[in-house]
Amino acid sequence: MIENRIQRILMITCLTVLIISNGKADRNKITEDIVKIIDDSLKCRNNPALAISVVKDGNVVFSRGFGSRVVGQQVNVSGSTLFGVASLTKAFVSTLIVKLLDENSKYTVDTPLRIVFDDESLFKDEILSKYATIRDLLCHRMGIPGNDAIRLDTNLTRENLVQRMKHLDGTGRFRDSFYYNNLMFGLLTRITEMLGGKTWEALVKEHIFDPLDMTSSNFATTADPEKLELAKGYVDHNGELKEVPWEFSRRWGKLCGAGCILSTADDMAKWMQFHLSGGKTRKGKRLLSKRALSMIHTPLIRIATSTTSKYYTRPLSPVTFSDDSYAMGWKTGYYRGYKILSHTGSTYGYRAKVTLYPDMNFGVFSAMTGDDPNFFYRFNVHSLISDMYLGEKPWLNASMMCSFPELFQSKPSSKPQINTKRKPARNVRDYLGFYTNIPYGFATVAKNETQLTLQYGFGRFELYAKTTKDEFYVQSVGMITGLTNFKSLKFIESSDGTVTAVEISAFESKDPPVFRKVLPSSHAPTNAVLPTRCFILQVFLTVVLSGVIFC
Known part of the structure; x- marks a missing residue:
């Protein structure tokens, strides 16, 4: 009896060790394959720096950098290198404001903005002024065009932005038209400051960065780039990489909630784990209630047209990668039938993307410098990595990532040539x-x-x-x-x-x-x-x- 029990214990132990060893071997093989394909695909691109992190089943299974932080110098990129994550910031906006509202019963996401700002004529349209809520701002259903160029105005502040709203026309139907609008997230930044009594940057640090141990993350509005492990931003201007002045990033990020966060692959892995765990820190402490997090992730409006849908939809593409609805700072959709939460971030010098698979406890983050027209490289990187970790047969390799979408359909039309010598028709x-x-x-x-x-x-x-x-x-x-x-x-x-x-x-x-x-x-x-x-x-x-x- 005792000998049989010992034999069974030894057998179970051996099987466990074998399974763990095989699991590690599989993960190592996936890591090697990812590194090789990414290294090869970057050779055909003009992206100086790239960082990727992957989380699965509560663990960080991949986090590393590629390329150089500075063009012309070999300054290695790592999991701790900072990138501008642009509109990935919007999910931080929704998480922070919902958390503050959850802790303060005075307002909810359905409180009319006229009450929050104590102003009965916030917008040019009377319907918006009377009925628009915090929820409407969070999901881009105000029907007001983006007017992003206002962010160039040197007189713009978070405080006076609300006065400008009174003069912007709405061309879409309220709560029925998806109009992506960074200015609305500027308003949310201001509301959050009013609720929390501090700057938005200080509130994010206190309520999100510190509890999640995102120790490297920062803000374009307050950071000193000379003191950071920062990948410098670049734009591809007629085939030539030009460095984006930090002063531009600082000024352009003034509204902050529209896209001012700087983060790393390591820190964004912690951010993904927070969302996949149902609102808990890595130590198991609840930071946000399940109800609140579920509300943030729930789709609120349909996205009528997607920039990428025609390139990632069967039968034109081997797989369907959809993001056809918007929640609060997150797009919702499917990849190969798996439910996903995702968002892209594009600002001048930086490109980013995050994809979460809630049902699979799995997520991918990437950030790069340089351009990524039509989001192709980001979507392809995430498709490749998702296939590998989800046990699907990858439909992409390095060569296909370089030529995409030529194997499946024609590339988007090229930009027009400008005649710089033509004279105006009048003096x-x-x-x-x-x-x-x-x-x-x-x-x-x-x-x-x-x-x-x-x-x-x-x-x-x-x-x-x-x-x-x-x-x-x-x-x-x-x-x-x-x-x-x-x-x-x-x-x-x-x-x-x-x-x-x-x-x-x-x-x-x-x-x-x-x-x-x-x-x-x-x-x-x-x-x-x-x-x-x-x-x-x-x-x-x-x-x-x-x-x-x-x-």
């Missing part, structure tokens, strides 16, 4: 002047030596004439190189042929803002990058009554 001086718009503020059209330029906030654009009279291509230069290219604007003339305004569709295509001219060319600065104090005083009395200046 350039007719365009020069000082223009204003509510809620954007001031813009200056000037001639810088031989080049017609537009200055708006800290953004400078060169204008190149199109074949149509008074229409121009807009190309961002200087600090914002790569921000807005191949888009357009057109000058508007009155019945007597005088230029009286400029409509800038490059700033917002769904509802292009119209800037009206308030001072003609004879008063406008011809070679100034920014208007001088004296020049601004000249137009102050002209525009102050119209409310263009926000305090």
